[in-house]
Amino acid sequence: MAQEINGQAGARVIKEFEALWLRQGGETELPCAQSLAPGEIAGLMPHLMLLEADAAQGERFRTRLVGAQHRYVEKGVHAGDLLDDVDASHAERVKIAAKTRxxxxxxSGENDGIEIGDFPFSSDGVTVDRIVSVATGGKPPLAFG
Known part of the structure; x- marks a missing residue:
């Protein structure tokens, strides 16, 4: 059983990204995804999934980048997928983030610690055309090296 968190991030990784989003203007205006400095998000990359509005598909979002932790949590989401084809409940949350800005x-209502935050971004300051989804919890993927 899923639970809404009522406007608050719980996990450290999600709080860290939330702080970046707010610094970019998220409290008063929609931040632009291009304004995120690579150095600011480097440590968060395994937890991130970048979604882009697919103009040809209406309100649907296509995955553009899927970090290892996000891939583990989402179980089968790959870059290039339309999110609602592989995870309808997450796609609904993304649509809510886009509509409410x-x-x-x-x-997760399970005892697995999975938590996801979906953050809206805009290229023009008006239309939500990207969502950055941040995931944590579950078992971490194996590290190689």
Whole structure:
């Protein structure tokens, strides 16, 4: 059973990204994804999934980048997928974030610690055309090296 978190991030990784989103203007205006400095998000990359509005598909979002932790949590999402084809409940939360222009937070009702935050971004300051989804919890993927 899923639980909404009522506007608050719980996990450290999601709080860290939320702080970046707010610094970019998220409290008063929609931040632009291109304004995120690579150095600021480098440590978060395994937890991130970048979604882009697919103009040809209406309100649907296509995955553009899927970090290792996000891939583990989402179980089968790959870059290039339309999110609602592989995870309809997450796609609904993404649509809510796009419509409300505010982050949406979700926590698994299971005892697995999975938590996801979806953060809206805009290229023109008006239309939400990207969502950055941040995931944590579950078992971490194996590290190689």
């Amino acid at each position: 505010r982050p949406v937070y979700w926590r």
